[in-house]
Structures are given as structure tokens and as C-alpha cells.
Amino acid sequence: MIKRYFKLLLQLVRNNIVLEMEYRVKFIISMLTSIYWVVFQLFLIELFFGYTNNLFGWNKAELFLFTGLFRLSKSLFDIFVRRNFFEFSENVNQGLLDFILTKPVNPLFLCSVRRHKYANIPDLIIGTAVCFYVFNLMGVSISLATVFSLLLMVITGFVAYYSIFLLIVPLAIFMTRLTAISDLNNVFANMLRYPTTTISRDNLVANLFLLPVAIVATLPIMIFLRKGGFLLILVELILVSVIFFAAISFWNFALKHYSSASS
Amino acid sequence: MRKFFMMVRLAVIEIMAYRVDTFLYLASGIISPVIMLTIWLTIDSSGGRLPMEKTILVNYFLILMVVEIANSAWSSQFVSADIRYGRLSKYLIKPFSYFMQYGGQNIGEKVLKFIYLLPLVFIMGIIFQARPVEEFSVTTLLLFITSWILSALLMFLVDFIMGLASFWLQDSNSLSELHDVLYFIFSGRIVPIVALPSVAQQISFILPFRYMLSFPVEIITGKMTVVEISSGLSMQILWLTVTVILYYFVWTKGLKRYSAVGA
Numbered sequence: 001m002i003k004r005y006f007k008l009l010l011q012l013v014r015n016n017i018v019l020e021m022e023y024r025v026k027f028i029i030s031m032l033t034s035i036y037w038v039v040f041q042l043f044l045i046e047l048f049f050g051y052t053n054n055l056f057g058w059n060k061a062e063l064f065l066f067t068g069l070f071r072l073s074k075s076l077f078d079i080f081v082r083r084n085f086f087e088f089s090e091n092v093n094q095g096l097l098d099f100i101l102t103k104p105v106n107p108l109f110l111c112s113v114r115r116h117k118y119a120n121i122p123d124l125i126i127g128t129a130v131c132f133y134v135f136n137l138m139g140v141s142i143s144l145a146t147v148f149s150l151l152l153m154v155i156t157g158f159v160a161y162y163s164i165f166l167l168i169v170p171l172a173i174f175m176t177r178l179t180a181i182s183d184l185n186n187v188f189a190n191m192l193r194y195p196t197t198t199i200s201r202d203n204l205v206a207n208l209f210l211l212p213v214a215i216v217a218t219l220p221i222m223i224f225l226r227k228g229g230f231l232l233i234l235v236e237l238i239l240v241s242v243i244f245f246a247a248i249s250f251w252n253f254a255l256k257h258y259s260s261a262s263s
Numbered sequence: 264m265r266k267f268f269m270m271v272r273l274a275v276i277e278i279m280a281y282r283v284d285t286f287l288y289l290a291s292g293i294i295s296p297v298i299m300l301t302i303w304l305t306i307d308s309s310g311g312r313l314p315m316e317k318t319i320l321v322n323y324f325l326i327l328m329v330v331e332i333a334n335s336a337w338s339s340q341f342v343s344a345d346i347r348y349g350r351l352s353k354y355l356i357k358p359f360s361y362f363m364q365y366g367g368q369n370i371g372e373k374v375l376k377f378i379y380l381l382p383l384v385f386i387m388g389i390i391f392q393a394r395p396v397e398e399f400s401v402t403t404l405l406l407f408i409t410s411w412i413l414s415a416l417l418m419f420l421v422d423f424i425m426g427l428a429s430f431w432l433q434d435s436n437s438l439s440e441l442h443d444v445l446y447f448i449f450s451g452r453i454v455p456i457v458a459l460p461s462v463a464q465q466i467s468f469i470l471p472f473r474y475m476l477s478f479p480v481e482i483i484t485g486k487m488t489v490v491e492i493s494s495g496l497s498m499q500i501l502w503l504t505v506t507v508i509l510y511y512f513v514w515t516k517g518l519k520r521y522s523a524v525g526a
Contacts, residue, residue, distance in 0.1 A: 029437040036444050047454060048302065052311025055302070 005109065016116040030119035038126045041067050061137045062225060068130030069150075069224075070217040073157030075123030077165075083115040085165055089172035097258065108251055112162075153220040160216040160240050166247035170254030215239050266359045267367050274371020289376050292332050293383060299453055300324040300391065314458035315485070321393045323455055323484045325384060330480055331452065332380055333373060334415040338365040339439055342426025351521060362423065362514075369419060403483055406492060410479035413499045418475040420506040427510075430517030445470065451477025457485075471506075474499040 020027055042064065049060045058066070088111060091097045100110050131150065135142055219236040278285055303320055307313050313320055342365065345351045354361045387393075425438050432438065447453055448463065450472040456464055467473045478495050481487060487495075 026437060029440065033437075033440045033444060040444075040447065044453065047458070047460070048306060051313065051458075052306040052309060054309055056305060057309075 005105075008105065008109075009113065012114060013116065017118065020116075020118050027119050030117075031122050034120055034123050035126060038067070038071060038123065038130070041071075042130070061134050062221075064130060064137075065134040065225075066217065066221050068127045068134060069153060069221055070157065071123055071127035071130070072154045073161055073216065075120050075127060076154070076158045077161050078117060078120040078123065080113050080116055081162060081165075083117050084112055085169050087115070088169050092172045092258070101255075101258075107255065108248070149224060153224055156220050156236065156240060157216050159244060163240070163244040163247040164216070166251055167243070170251050173254045173258050215243065267363055270359070270363060270367020271371040271374075274368040275374050278372045278375045285372070285375050286379055289332065289379050289383075292335065293328055293380075293387075295452070296324040296328045296331070297387065304391070314455060318394050319484050320455070321391045323480055325387055325391070325393055326480045326483060327452070327477065328387075329380065329384060330411060330414070331476060332376055333411070334418040334476060335373075336369060336419040336422035338369060338419070339422045339426030340436075341365070342423060343429040343436075346427070346429040346517075346521065362510075365423065366419065406496070407479050407483040410482055410496060410499060413496075413503055414475050414479050417471060417499065417503050417506060420503070420510055421471065421475065424506065424510055424513055427513045427517055430513070430520050446472050446475070449473060450475055451480070456481070468498070471502040474502050 045055075045060065045063050045067065048055055053059070055063060088097075091100070091111075097111075101107050103110060132142065135146070140146060215236065219232060219239075223232050223236065300321065303313060303324075304317070307317055315323070345354070351361070354364060357364075421442070422439075425442060428438055448459075449456075449467040449470050451467070456467050456473060456477060459467065474495070478499060482492060482495075
């Protein structure tokens with residue numbers, strides 16, 4: 001079963017490479033813009049630190065690391081999932097979802113990773129470069145353990161990011177049009193650029209609002225920087241799995257209510 | 264003019280069918296200024312300094328939010344699609360101009376956005392403890408409104424011209440990506456122009472992006488001198504003239520090219 005899906009994924013990768021190479025100029029331009037956004041992000045942090053020497057209780061190096069790490073999780077999402085989620089509402093609207101449902105593959109798999117966007121690959125490289133630059137800056141020795149925990153955090157962040165979107169995307173089945181999902185992604189990416197630290201007790205609403213940000217990026221990085229302690233790892237794991245399973249059940253629930261465009 | 268109001272009315276009716284979508288788009292427009300404001304206020308409370316007084320900063324981002332949503336233009340992607348798929352022909356035989364079609368639509372969609380927006384801004388005002396603009400006079404108000412209208416026109420025209428570029432380019436998407444890149448830094452959307460490094464500030468005075476968004480906001484919030492206001496306004500008028508000429512040029516040249524392809 002896993003082998004079958006792995007083979008399928010490989011085939012999808014091959015198809016997508018062929019597709020992307022058809023539009024080479026576009027590919028190069030989006031590569032350049034994705035590089036630009038990271039640089040812009042670092043420039044903003046640099047700018048803020050011209051006015052202060054700590055932001056949300058984080059110093060400059062830590063925020064750089066935050067940017068680099070979040071960039072890694074997000075780029076995994078951007079490369080493999082984003083385009084599929086954006087197209088989902090359109091697929092429902094036009095009745096194209098029928099074609100996916102009738103295929104002998106898990107529909108969630110196909111709706112998540114069918115179309116890729118390799119122009120975001122430089123993000124992965126830049127994200128990694130930023131991380132190692134910061135390690136160098138902070139004097140962290142780069143061992144196998146560091147790389148391993150880095151990977152673990154990136155994957156946790158990716159799963160969290162994916163799950164949060166999966167909580168929203170199936171809404172398209174219940175509504176006539178939900179093209180704003182792509183904009184919602186911008187909102188989210190915007191919020192995620194900065195850490196939400198110390199969950200303060202006095203403002204519950206703000207905390208609920210910021211919880212997704214905390215799960216995707218802040219908590220993993222706090223764990224990595226040993227800002228939290230062991231309890232934080234537990235909290236993060238529980239939160240991510242709760243959201244992941246909630247999202248999958250919502251997806252299944254929504255699919256049951258899908259009536260195709262013609263029937 | 265009656266035709267134009269008809270366009271607006273049609274757009275209002277259409278947008279009313281997609282209320283949730285509109286709300287989500289609006290939310291994404293609001294979130295960025297709110298985050299930037301929060302960051303600056305955090306800098307202030309953690310002992311850093313601000314590029315301008317706190318009350319001015321709060322007003323700046325709140326007014327910016329309103330101006331940006333009022334000015335926002337998104338026609339280029341539709342214009343580009345119309346040209347590439349040949350749908351433009353359909354509009355050419357209608358008894359109103361193509362430009363008017365999208366202009367009316369733009370204004371119509373904002374009617375609903377503003378119904379949502381005004382209470383939201385009011386709530387934000389309370390949350391961020393906004394205080395009325397100091398040294399407020401009728402002259403500044405008039406200058407603000409004039410400059411606001413100019414900026415909205417400029418924003419719409421620039422966007423529209425980018426769409427028209429599809430007469431020549433296969434894919435005007437990369438053009439708008441390039442535009443976004445520059446717009447983010449030089450429009451004052453993320454960081455007020457005064458907070459930028461001086462080189463970037465000088466560049467922003469020349470490029471059109473500041474005159475598309477932050478200049479009217481600067482007029483009403485900042486204590487600008489007469490020279491600053493008048494030179495800014497002249498730059499605004501200059502850029503508007505340039506874009507109007509460019510629009511006519513691109514439209515007539517492009518249309519000739521288009522009919523050559525279609526017929």
C-alpha cells in the first residue's frame with residue numbers, strides 16, 4: 001500500500017517536472033521572487049532591530065532562525081500542497097471533483113499532492129542557508145543531532161500547517177465559491193512571520209486567534225532553542241495530532257455531503 | 264455616466280451573492296496593517312523607540328487600512344485572461360467602454376467591503392486606543408481627500424495597464440509579481456516611509472508606489488510642511504498623467520495587435 005502510493009508520488013513528480021519546464025521563463029521569475037521575499041523578510045527584521053534590541057522577547061539571531069525554519073515548513077507546503085488546495089474550491093464549483101473521487105486512490109491524497117510548484121525549491125535552499133548561518137552566529141555546533149532535530153521541527157511545522165488548511169479547504173463543498181482560500185493563505189503566512197511568545201493569561205481571545213501560529217512555528221522553535229522545557233514538547237505533539245485528526249474527520253464528513261455538480 | 268452607475272449596481276448585486284468570500288478577502292486586507300501595528304507597539308512597550316509618535320503610528324495604520332481597501336485593484340488578472348482567451352471581443356461590441364466595465368465593478372465590490380469594514384475599523388480603533396488626529400484642519404482634510412482620489416485612480420490604472428500587457432506578454436503574472444515586490448517596500452504598506460533607511464526613502468519619493476497608497480495617509484497623520492505636501496501632490500499628478508498617457512498608448516496599440524490575432 002505504502003509502496004503503491006510512493007510509486008504514485010514519484011510519477012506525479014515526473015509529470016509535474018515536465019509541466020513546469022514548459023514555462024521556463026515563468027519558472028525563473030517565480031524563483032527570483034521567492035528568493036526576494038526571504039531577503040525582504042530578513043531586511044524587515046534588520047529594520048526593526050534598528051529600533052529595538054528585542055522583539056517579543058527574541059533577539060535578532062533567534063528571529064532569523066525563526067524566519068529560516070518557518071520558510072522551510074512553508075516551502076514544503078508551497079511545493080507540494082498549496083496549488084491543490086487553491087484549486088479545490090474551483091474543482092468543487094465546476095464538478096471536477098467527481099473525476100478525482102472515481103479514481104482508485106485515496107481522494108485526500110490526490111487532492112493534496114497532485115500539482116506541484118517547483119519554483120519554490122529555492123525557498124528550501126535559502127531556508128536551510130539561513131538556519132546554518134544563524135547556527136554559526138550563535139555558536140551552535142552542527143552535529144547529526146542538530147540536523148535531525150531541525151528536520152523533525154520542519155516536518156512538525158509542515159504537518160501543522162497542512163492540518164490547519166485542511167480544516168478550511170473542505171468548506172468549499174458547503175459553499176458556492178471560496179476562492180478566498182488563496183488570500184487566507186496570505187493572511188496566515190503574514191501572521192506566521194513573527195513569533196507569538198508567552199501565551200499571556202489576560203487575553204484569551206488573542207491567544208485563540210494566535211494559536212495556529214504558535215503551533216506551526218513558535219512552539220517548535222522554542223523547543224529547539226530550549227526555551228520551553230520538556231512539557232512544551234508534549235503540548236506541541238498533542239496539539240498537532242488533535243488538529244490533524246480533526247482536519248481528517250472534517251474532510252471525511254465534508255466528502256459525505258458532496259453532491260456532484262450534475263446530480 | 265448613467266451607464267457607469269449601472270455597472271456599479273450590477274457589481275453590487277453580484278458581490279452580494281458571495282458574502283463569505285468577500286469577508287475573507289477583507290480580512291486578509293486588514294490583517295497585515297494590524298500585524299505591523301502590533302509589532303511597532305511591541306517594540307514601543309519593550310523599550311525600543313518608534314519612528315514617529317505612538318498616536319500618529321496608530322492612526323497611520325488604521326487609516327492606511329481603510330485607504331488600501333478603498334484603493335485596492337484586482338482587475339489585471341481578469342483583463343489578462345480576457346485578452347488571452349479572446350473574451351475581450353465580447354466587450355468590444357458592448358455600448359460601454361471596457362475600462363468602464365472594470366472600473367464600475369471595482370467600485371461596486373467595495374460597497375459591500377465598506378459595510379463590513381467600517382465597524383471593524385471602529386473596533387480596531389477601540390482596541391488600539393486610537394485618538395483623533397491632532398492639528399486637524401479643513402485644509403488637510405481637503406488635501407487628504409484630493410490625494411486619496413488621485414491615489415485610487417493611480418492604483419487602478421497601474422493595475423489595469425499590467426493586465427493590458429497581456430496583449431504582448433504570454434503571462435502577465437510575473438509582471439504583477441514584480442510590481443508586488445516593489446510595492447511592498449516602497450508604498451509604505453509594511454513600514455511607514457519615514458522608518459525606511461534614507462536611501463530607500465529617496466527611492467520611494469520617485470517611484471509611483473508611495474503615491475498609490477501611503478501619501479494621502481501621510482498628509483492626514485503626519486505634520487508635513489507645505490513644501491512636502493505640494494511636491495508630493497505634484498509627483499502624484501505627474502505619475503497619474505504618465506499612466507493615463509501610457510494607458511491610451513497601450514490600449515490603442517494593443518487593440519490593433521489583438522484584432523490582428525483574432526481576425
